[in-house]
Amino acid sequence: MKILVGVVPDASGSDAMALAGVLSRSLGGDVLIAHVYAAPSAQSGKRKVDAEWVAYLRADAEAVVADAAGAAPRYGLTQFETAVHGHKSSGVGLDELAQRIGADMIVIGSAPGASNGRFLIGSTADQLLHGSHVPVAVAPAGYRRVHPDVLGRLVVAFQDTTESHKALEWAAEHRGDRRLTALTVLLRHRVMGSNLAFDGEGLVSRQLEEDARVALGAALRALDTDADSELTIGDDASSAMGRVQWHGDELLVLASGGSVLRRVFLGDMTYKLVRATPVPAIVLPRHT
Amino acid sequence: MSSSQPLVKQVMRVKNPDHIVEEADHGGLKRSMGLFALLMFSVGSIIGTGIFVILGEAIPKAGPAVILSFVLAAIVCAFSALSYAELAGTIPVSGSSYSYAYATLGEILAWVCGWCLMLEYGVAVSAVAVGWGQYLNEFLAAFGIAIPPEFAQPPGEGGVVNIPAVFVVVACMFLLLRGASESATMNNIMVILKLGILLFFCVVAFTAFDGGNFQPFLPLGVAGIGAAAGQVFFSYIGFDAASTAGEEAKNPKRDLPIAIIGSLIIVTIMYLLVTVAVIGANGGQPSDYEGQSGEAILATIANNVTGSTWAGTLIALGAVISIFSVVLVTMYGQTRILFAMGRDGLLPKTFTKVNPRTQTPVNNTIIVTVIISILAAFIPLGQLAEATSIGTLFAFMIVNAGVISLRRSRPNMPRSFKTPLYPITPILGVVGCLYLIASLAWITWVVFFAWLALGMLIYFTYGIKRSRLARGEADDWTPDPEPPVVS
Numbered sequence: 142m143k144i145l146v147g148v149v150p151d152a153s154g155s156d157a158m159a160l161a162g163v164l165s166r167s168l169g170g171d172v173l174i175a176h177v178y179a180a181p182s183a184q185s186g187k188r189k190v191d192a193e194w195v196a197y198l199r200a201d202a203e204a205v206v207a208d209a210a211g212a213a214p215r216y217g218l219t220q221f222e223t224a225v226h227g228h229k230s231s232g233v234g235l236d237e238l239a240q241r242i243g244a245d246m247i248v249i250g251s252a253p254g255a256s257n258g259r260f261l262i263g264s265t266a267d268q269l270l271h272g273s274h275v276p277v278a279v280a281p282a283g284y285r286r287v288h289p290d291v292l293g294r295l296v297v298a299f300q301d302t303t304e305s306h307k308a309l310e311w312a313a314e315h316r317g318d319r320r321l322t323a324l325t326v327l328l329r330h331r332v333m334g335s336n337l338a339f340d341g342e343g344l345v346s347r348q349l350e351e352d353a354r355v356a357l358g359a360a361l362r363a364l365d366t367d368a369d370s371e372l373t374i375g376d377d378a379s380s381a382m383g384r385v386q387w388h389g390d391e392l393l394v395l396a397s398g399g400s401v402l403r404r405v406f407l408g409d410m411t412y413k414l415v416r417a418t419p420v421p422a423i424v425l426p427r428h429t
Numbered sequence: 430m431s432s433s434q435p436l437v438k439q440v441m442r443v444k445n446p447d448h449i450v451e452e453a454d455h456g457g458l459k460r461s462m463g464l465f466a467l468l469m470f471s472v473g474s475i476i477g478t479g480i481f482v483i484l485g486e487a488i489p490k491a492g493p494a495v496i497l498s499f500v501l502a503a504i505v506c507a508f509s510a511l512s513y514a515e516l517a518g519t520i521p522v523s524g525s526s527y528s529y530a531y532a533t534l535g536e537i538l539a540w541v542c543g544w545c546l547m548l549e550y551g552v553a554v555s556a557v558a559v560g561w562g563q564y565l566n567e568f569l570a571a572f573g574i575a576i577p578p579e580f581a582q583p584p585g586e587g588g589v590v591n592i593p594a595v596f597v598v599v600a601c602m603f604l605l606l607r608g609a610s611e612s613a614t615m616n617n618i619m620v621i622l623k624l625g626i627l628l629f630f631c632v633v634a635f636t637a638f639d640g641g642n643f644q645p646f647l648p649l650g651v652a653g654i655g656a657a658a659g660q661v662f663f664s665y666i667g668f669d670a671a672s673t674a675g676e677e678a679k680n681p682k683r684d685l686p687i688a689i690i691g692s693l694i695i696v697t698i699m700y701l702l703v704t705v706a707v708i709g710a711n712g713g714q715p716s717d718y719e720g721q722s723g724e725a726i727l728a729t730i731a732n733n734v735t736g737s738t739w740a741g742t743l744i745a746l747g748a749v750i751s752i753f754s755v756v757l758v759t760m761y762g763q764t765r766i767l768f769a770m771g772r773d774g775l776l777p778k779t780f781t782k783v784n785p786r787t788q789t790p791v792n793n794t795i796i797v798t799v800i801i802s803i804l805a806a807f808i809p810l811g812q813l814a815e816a817t818s819i820g821t822l823f824a825f826m827i828v829n830a831g832v833i834s835l836r837r838s839r840p841n842m843p844r845s846f847k848t849p850l851y852p853i854t855p856i857l858g859v860v861g862c863l864y865l866i867a868s869l870a871w872i873t874w875v876v877f878f879a880w881l882a883l884g885m886l887i888y889f890t891y892g893i894k895r896s897r898l899a900r901g902e903a904d905d906w907t908p909d910p911e912p913p914v915v916s
Contacts, residue, residue: 300785300786302785302786305785327788328608328788342765344765344769344772345765345768345783345788345789345790348768348772348781348783349783349785349788352783352785353785356785409786410786
């Protein structure tokens with residue numbers, strides 16, 4: 142497995158490296174530390190000025206990568222390669238680089254401003270989550286300080302959809318001897334003013350739980366693997382995820398859903414979960 | 430096999446209350462609702478269905494004495510509300526009258542209750558959608574847009590099909606399919622909007638107040654009061670909402686009864702103010718309402734009083750927004766009651782099919798939309814309102830009876846709230862409901878009994894065999910005789 146970690150010169154770069162380290166130790170694989178610098182598009186005029194400017198940016202990018210490489214051993218990364226890549230948008234650049242080197246996944250940190258344990262989707266993540274050809278792993282802010290040595294459990298966000306089944310398949314393939322949990326996340330639809338209050342909604346949740354359990358049983362039999370199942374319910378993704386007992390050594394496996402025109406397109410629920418997960422998540426593109 | 434049991438035993442089987450609690454797993458609800466929130470919840474659930482649309486239908490039935498009809502309907506509601514509060518405090522789950530009946534009175538009465546609730550929700554939402562269409566028309570008129578009457582009225586009232594009513598139902602369907610949520614904040618905004626419009630109307634209408642309009646007070650005699658009460662009862666539906674919030678109330682024992690009764694008082698005062706304003710401004714005799722478009726009556730009167738369209742337009746806009754939310758909430762209720770009955774095996778499984786992506790019951794919602802759209806498109810409002818009232822009154826009667834039944838079968842069961850002056854209050858509740866049912870038009874009775882007969886047919890050919898209790902998937906439960914209390 143080849144893991145491409147995109148770094149930037151701030152704490153989220155370290156979070157991403159920490160996650161890349163955990164993933165490479167857990168799943169096995171080589172790490173490539175890379176930084177994408179903002180190369181102007183080829184159509185721009187005044188080529189000479191651009192060449193100097195690009196050279197400056199490239200030198201700057203190499204310095205970023207060198208710094209990251211210097212810090213990498215702190216996160217247990219001792220053997221790795223480095224690269225810089227120019228592209229006007231960092232997300233697309235990372236995807237381009239991943240394809241060029243045949244990476245199996247891209248690892249990134251949160252956009253600035255996220256509180257600890259949260260992932261904020263910035264422009265890079267947004268581009269990757271909408272267009273990456275390979276799975277995208279995201280490290281929540283502060284992960285560099287709390288990361289485990291290796292993963293202890295893979296948690297698949299499971300509902301009875303084709304994408305979810307693919308996510309379960311991916312997790313079963315990569316679990317090794319780790320625990321595997323299928324987590325069904327239910328969001329309560331609260332319609333104030335109904336004189337049924339939660340009576341009706343509780344029943345809908347129960348039905349979904351039963352459906353998910355049946356679908357999960359069938360899926361696990363087909364994959365010839367075992368997994369425990371868990372259900373969480375909340376008014377929003379954040380409160381539902383908050384009810385799960387996290388130990389910090391999990392990786393949340395999410396499927397992308399929605400448009401067939403995109404590779405990784407976050408369905409409504411996946412989008413909510415990426416923003417609410419307190420542990421790293423990996424989002425699989427549709428074709429995985 | 431339970432089918433070998435005597436028929437009476439089969440239809441009277443009750444669900445174990447513990448099983449109901451287990452079924453309704455709400456995932457750690459927070460007790461977050463204080464008295465004010467409960468009061469707003471309850472007021473919000475009541476106001477918005479009837480008062481915007483019903484006066485044009487009810488005043489011609491009773492004359493100015495329609496004021497007493499509102500009071501009478503409120504008193505009947507109050508008795509039933511106390512019964513709701515007691516059941517809510519006894520069976521420890523947020524529930525509807527359907528689930529209460531299933532745990533107390535037996536499967537067949539639970540089915541009847543659910544079947545009546547279908548009439549309540551399904552028909553009420555059609556009626557409200559019809560009213561919405563009228564207010565939309567009134568609002569658009571200010572901009573010179575008029576929907577041709579052929580497409581804005583049902584047959585029999587000068588139209589072919591009521592398109593705006595269908596539009597609002599379908600729009601709500603899409604929201605429900607997506608997984609609509611109406612938050613407490615949105616609820617509060619809607620409550621304030623509705624109260625604001627009604628108060629604004631009162632202010633405008635009182636400028637043209639004429640005390641002479643209240644004479645004669647009883648042009649149609651005492652019988653008129655009952656007849657109109659049966660109809661305006663429709664505008665109190667929803668008062669039981671607070672009883673379902675037991676699990677969320679911070680102090681349910683104290684706050685629930687206050688919220689239920691308090692909201693009834695607030696709403697009754699509001700309704701009386703609006704009614705007095707309407708009669709004062711527009712007259713109280715049946716002849717004053719001939720030839721008027723009844724449904725958007727508040728907007729029409731405001732326009733007449735001010736001599737321009739701005740006041741009516743403002744009221745119509747407020748009504749269009751707030752009635753939309755009522756349609757949404759009521760349709761939601763309808764889908765979930767069908768869902769509950771489907772889960773119990775009394776209706777086919779298609780009603781319990783949930784889309785895992787949107788987490789909403791899709792087939793159920795679409796079926797409800799189709800039926801409601803047909804009703805809203807082709808049936809006039811007055812008939813819809815009466816049919817709603819009779820279904821609801823019948824369900825309330827069952828809830829009152831449920832209190833009596835549970836007090837007898839489980840006298841020592843812990844009750845966080847007990848209705849005062851037992852057994853007088855639930856008996857008066859039953860009697861009051863019966864009186865209002867008796868005062869409704871014969872055609873409503875015919876519709877209702879036809880509906881009940883259809884319900885019985887479905888139950889005896891489907892539900893009785895397929896119910897989860899019959900198939901032994903849920904615990905059939907016989908209340909244990911409790912030891913006498915030693916004091």
